[in-house]
Amino acid sequence: MRKSKLLMIIGPLFLLGLFVMPMWNITLEAPQYPEPLGMDIWINKIADHNPNDLKNINLMNHYVGMKEIPEHIGEFDIFPVVVVVMMALGLLIAFIGNYRWYLGWFILVALLGSVGMYDFYIWEYDYGHNLDPKAAIKFLDEDGNPMAYQPPLIGSKTILNFTAHSYPMMGAYMLFIGMLLSLAAFIVGLKEENQNQATL
Amino acid sequence: MKNYKTIAMIVVATSILLIIANCNQNATTTGSGALTGSAAQKVFVPPGEHDEFYAFMSGGFSGQLAVHGLPSGRLFKVVPVFSVDAEKAYGFNEETKPMLETSYGFIPWDDSHHPDLSQTNGVIDGRWCFINANNTPRIARISLKTFETEEIIELPNSAGNHSSAFVTENTEYVVAGTRFSVPVPQRDMSIDEYKGNFKGAVSFIKIHPETGRMSLEFQILMPGFNYDLAHPGRGKSHGWMFFSTYNTEEAATLLEVNASQNDKDFIAAINWKKAEEFIKAGKYKNMPTLYAHNVYDESTHSATSTMIKEVKTLDPSELPGLVYFMPTPKSPHGCDVDPSGEYIVGSGKLAAALTVHSFSKMTAAIEAKDFDSQAYGIPILSFDATLAGTVKQPGLGPLHTEFDGKGNAYTTFFISSEVVKWKLGTWEVLDRKPTYYSVGHLMIPGGNSQKPFGKYVVALNKITKDRYIPTGPEVCQSAQLYDISGDKMELLLDFPTLGEPHYAAGCPASLIEPNQTKIYKLEDNNHPYVTKSEKDAKVVRNGKDVHVYMTMIRSHFAPDNIEGIKTGDRVYFHVTNLEQDYDVPHGISMIGANTSELLIMPGQTETFVWEPKRVGVWPFYCTDFCSALHQEMQGYVRVSPPNSNIALSWTLDGEAL
Missing domain, CATH: 2.130.10.10 (YVTN repeat-like/Quinoprotein amine dehydrogenase)
Structure with missing residues (x-):
């Protein structure tokens, strides 16, 4: 079997990791929380990092009027289907397509990933800005506008007494590895093609 | 110039002497009992560290x-x-x-x-x-x-x-x-017959x-x-x-x-x-x-x-x-x-x-x-x-x-x-x-x-x-x-x-x-009068006995307004702490109750009895400082005369639970 084809078979399989490991984590640190509060975002749910973390994050958030973090949102019905379809498509391409399709798959997955990240951003924005007008605590930022509590898309940020960390987890890394393997499959395929032409 | 040198020498010499004297002092006090610095060090547990x-x-x-x-x-x-x-x-x-x-x-x-x-x-x-x-x-x-x-x-x-x-x-x-x-x-026997x-x-x-x-x-x-x-x-x-x-x-x-x-x-x-x-x-x-x-x-x-x-x-x-x-x-x-x-x-x-x-x-x-x-x-x-x-x-x-x-x-x-x-x-x-x-x-x-x-x-x-x-x-x-x-x-x-x-x-x-147990799991709470969520909170009358199924979570009770209680009633407050976070107990006490406060750990249910003797509107509050809005954690019970026909009601934020 050609090397490029083998890589393209392995690549999409890495997407399976999204079903067994969380893809993103937001952790909140504060002096009162020697064990930080954390939520893990999976392909199909938002879950406690440690038992009761979501409940306790919601308890903190309600003082500033943030909505409760749902354990389920509509996207969680779509994401798993998209991942399964992309995995199937990747394998199909590996077996019947040529290496140019590999690049196509990579770009498609990258695009879908970006859409996912954008959706995540919108969601975070909504939770950080769309506050209950009856909230007990209303802070203003330096410019005199109502303070927003949006966690960072990626990275760390101070929000009142909390430091919020937002970073990918193993599920997302598996996705990245899968994508990189498909890109590698394309490059190897390109080389194999060139070699074939040279030998001809 | 020469004067300055002399002064400098004196200063240096004095410093050295002081240092030596200080060292000697340390040497002589070590091991001589409770007054030594070493005893203080041995019992000092720095802030944030734990005892052995x-x-x-x-x-x-x-x-x-x-x-x-x-x-x-x-x-x-x-x-x-x-x-x-x-x-x-x-x-x-x-x-x-x-x-x-x-x-x-x-x-x-x-x-x-x-x-x-x-x-x-x-x-x-x-x-x-x-x-x-x-x-x-x-x-x-x-x-x-x-x-x-x-x-x-x-x-x-x-x-x-x-x-x-x-x-x-x-x-x-x-x-x-x-x-x-x-x-x-x-x-019944004589103490003399001990032996x-x-x-x-x-x-x-x-x-x-x-x-x-x-x-x-x-x-x-x-x-x-x-x-x-x-x-x-x-x-x-x-x-x-x-x-x-x-x-x-x-x-x-x-x-x-x-x-x-x-x-x-x-x-x-x-x-x-x-x-x-x-x-x-x-x-x-x-x-x-x-x-x-x-x-x-x-x-x-x-x-x-x-x-x-x-x-x-x-x-x-x-x-x-x-x-x-x-x-x-x-x-x-x-x-x-x-x-x-x-x-x-x-x-x-x-x-x-x-x-x-x-x-x-x-x-x-x-x-x-x-x-x-x-x-x-x-x-x-x-x-x-x-x-x-x-x-x-x-x-x-x-x-x-x-x-x-x-x-x-x-x-x-x-x-x-x-x-x-x-x-x-x-x-x-x-x-x-x-x-x-x-x-x-x-x-x-x-x-x-x-x-x-x-x-x-x-x-x-x-x-x-x-x-x-x-x-x-x-x-x-x-x-x-x-x-x-x-x-x-x-x-x-x-x-x-x-x-x-x-x-x-x-x-x-x-x-x-x-x-160490840090919290009691709410799902494992089998108290006969547990209330596991606010929507289950209620007040039940059984003759003169009234059972209040109440919850507490930062920073309110549910219900926090109760009406329809009468003098001569025996009111059981069965209070469940819905918190599931380490070190977030809540307390509750009722004005005039002839008993102690309750101090309830996360996930726990406790009960106190109140026998209201006077008509009026009587407050209760959280006794354990639980959050920035602890002082807001309170409620009222309306007590009517025994012959009144005020219906039993229980609410939070004006709404029935």
Whole structure:
């Protein structure tokens, strides 16, 4: 079997990791929380990092009027289907397509990933800005506008007494590895093609 | 220019001299007692760091158990055991009232003396702490996961439950003696007929190896002496229990004189393995009696009290091999067994020397029937036959001995107010240090086990006088911490304690810290009146009884407005803390309620009863500062006259729940 084809078979399989490991984590640190509060975002749910973390994050958030973090949102019905379809498509391409399709798959997955990240951003924005007008605590930022509590898309940020960390987890890394393997499959395929032409 | 140089030289020279002087000062103060910097360093636990040892100290006449840290001496928690505690609603809320039930009814107080820790294979295992109630004889078991009293068992036929609660090396039994002998069974008789008629019951409480549940397995009805203190055999002497006795004269009046006449009293050696055989062989008598067994169930967060009406008794005068007496000079108080199980130290509190018995010599004497005489059919071994040695002229008024696991023993002397270190086997005195003042027990972590942690000894003093800033006629009780890691003891710290700290038990914090319960899981809460979410909150009337199913979470009660209550009602507030976060308890108290607050841990349900006597609108509030909006955590109950037809309603934020 050609090397490029083998890589393209392995690549999409890495997407399976999204079903067994969380893809993103937001952790909140504060002096009162020697064990930080954390939520893990999976392909199909938002879950406690440690038992009761979501409940306790919601308890903190309600003082500033943030909505409760749902354990389920509509996207969680779509994401798993998209991942399964992309995995199937990747394998199909590996077996019947040529290496140019590999690049196509990579770009498609990258695009879908970006859409996912954008959706995540919108969601975070909504939770950080769309506050209950009856909230007990209303802070203003330096410019005199109502303070927003949006966690960072990626990275760390101070929000009142909390430091919020937002970073990918193993599920997302598996996705990245899968994508990189498909890109590698394309490059190897390109080389194999060139070699074939040279030998001809 | 030259002047400047001279001045500079002088400055430099002076600095050097000062530095040298300073060094010298350090050199001379090191090791000279409590005033040294090194003592302060040894007890300093930096902010945020943890103590190395737990010390469980009896609360004495407070009836409770105090949890201190060592080496800092800091007090962390007072575990309510035998006395009501309004702070924690112990004995006030409906859930814990049954814990203080006895065959005499509800008793709000007792006098706790001797804590001891559970063991596995002769080593402290950090699971449970046991402690005795001296006045109305009981034994309590405290969970070291929750630091709550989980169980209390009453001891029938016993009075002055002093030689308790001592744990055998696999926690097979907690053993409890009786200080007062009494008529068994109790009956109307002349006190003059004490001698030969009163009995001293020694109770063996079996401990379930997994749950820790206690059951009174059997009692041995000993002659009518006073059974003062006890310790279990260990290692080679495992299976035996040793009790010090006094008043072998069997006096019933002016004991200070009449119980001090015999040259020698006894250490009673009880072979409990033999007792088990006699029980198995049916050689016991079932005696009708009455005692309470109270169990707190962590899943229902509630206690139940059961009365038991029978106990198995063994009569040592009819059962050869069950008990032997070892003569021990002058009213022995402490009865302490060294880590190897070979030496049994009897501290004759009126004697000039410490008597140490040898377990192997004792068994040889039993084998050889080397008996002096007998008392009530129990053989008295010859004094010389069991004697391992005596510590001569060690001090005045020896009381208790602990061991460091390195071949040394430490004995307290009440009258001469000191701790004396001596060597097992050679019986030579190695060191002595004064205590302030009048020391009783002492404690080395792991002291009652095969494996003491011989780094510190805590002296538990009876008198403090001028050691602290005064607080009127009643001044604090006190403990003192000594470093015993070197050849000589070093006094490190004085610290105040609760009640009169009789005995204490200690162990490394690492045995207990990892197993701590941080919250009670709400899903595991099986309280009959639990409310697991706000939408389930409700108020139910049943005649004059009204049951409020209430929740609490930062920072409100649900419901927080209740109407339709009437004077003459009996209102039960069943309050569930919905929090599932470490260290977020809430409290609740109602104006005019004739009871204590409730202090409810996350996931727990507790109940208080309120009988409103006046018409009006009455507030309640959260008593434990829970959040930035704690002051907003409150509610109102409207109380109407008995004939009013205001409908029962319960709301939060104006909406029905």
